[in-house]
Amino acid sequence: MSSYRAGFACFVGRPNAGKSTLTNALVGQKIAITSNKPQTTRHIIRGVLHRPEAQLVLVDTPGLHRPKTLLGQRLNDLVRATWSEVDAIGLCIPANEPVGKGDSFIASEIGELKASLVAVVTKTDLVSKKELTEQLMAVSQLGEFADIVPCSAVSGDQLGVLTDVMISHLPSSPQLYPDSMLTDEPEHVLIAEMIREAALEGVRDELPHSIAVLVEEIIPEGNLTKIYADIYVERQSQKAIVIGARAERLKRVGMTARAQIEDLLGKRVYLDLHVRVAQDWQRDPRQLRKLGF
Known part of the structure; x- marks a missing residue:
């Protein structure tokens, strides 16, 4: 019988726990956008990590x-549906922040699922050994975990251990990809996400959730690819912020x-x-559909 394993895992955690950064570090290529703003990730993006045996x-x-809009409700539904289908879930808790109500809430939400639960203490490069030991103790009180792994996506520390x-x-299974x-994310979605990440940089706090990007056309011409894309905001005043004085922000x-x-x-x-x-x-079902939600 083959000892090859293959399956699905996801990282969960409160905003800024380092989920997308960790996903990118393990896959070895940027597939998920990162930002210090909550709810940056809007799409389910799968990154595939290849090992000889798995x-x-x-x-x-x-x-x-807590959803405030129809988009927020749809994103929460998407998250819960994904959690119910994966084989393993890593609960990400930053090493440099106290364990809080948000962590307890998510730990209780995932505690009922069939997936194996792994506690992942992220950002270990930001704390001393003593602080890390204290955090590992605090995390172990959160629930029943199959494993607890400290690591850092930035320094690369323990990423191999986390992958193992x-x-x-994961279950025994033939190769999936x-x-x-x-x-497996379509190119136009990755491109739209990269534009949205660039548009999120440096905008005022009220804007992150108001920005959406739609790639209208991708035209390959020899060694040049022409891309036409629209950045959507919700109000005229936001349009002025994104464009900036003399269109400087939009150029950037x-x-x-x-x-x-x-x-x-x-x-x-x-x-x-x-x-x-x-x-x-x-908040508009018709516009959400047009923008891919």
Whole structure:
């Protein structure tokens, strides 16, 4: 009988626990956008980690939160549906922040699931050994975990150990994805996410959830790829913020996103960005559908 294992795992945790950063570090390529703003992740993105004896498919999900809009409700539904289908769940808790109500809430939510539960203490590069020991003790009180693993996505410390632990909880199974595949996310969604990440940088606190991006067209022309995309906001005043004085912000967004997209595609990119207003799109079922939610 083959000892090959393959299956799905996801990292959960409150906002800024390091879930997307950890997913990117384990896969070895940027597939999930990161930001210090809560609810940055909006799509279910699968990253595939290949080992000779196993295939670990990491599912990056939005963070669970108290929904204030229809979009928020849909994201929470998406998260719970994903949790019920994976083989292993890593609860991420930063080493440099006290264990709080948010952590207890998520631990109780996932405690009932069939998946193996692993506590992952992230950001260990930010604390002393003594502080890490105290945090590991506090985390162990949160619930019944199959394993507890401290690690750092930034320094790379213990990432191999975390991968081994997550794989140990996967079922025996044939390979699920081809060797060359690092994500099953369509190219246009990854490109839209890279533009959205660039647009999130430096905007005021009220804007993060109001920004959505739709890639209208991707036209390959030899070694150049032309991309036409629209950045959507909910109000005229937000449009002015995203564009900036003399369109300086929008130019910066374009330059940052273009560099990332060129890395992704391995080609030169011409990026054409427009900012459009879709009034209160987060609450409008028709607009949510158009924007892919």
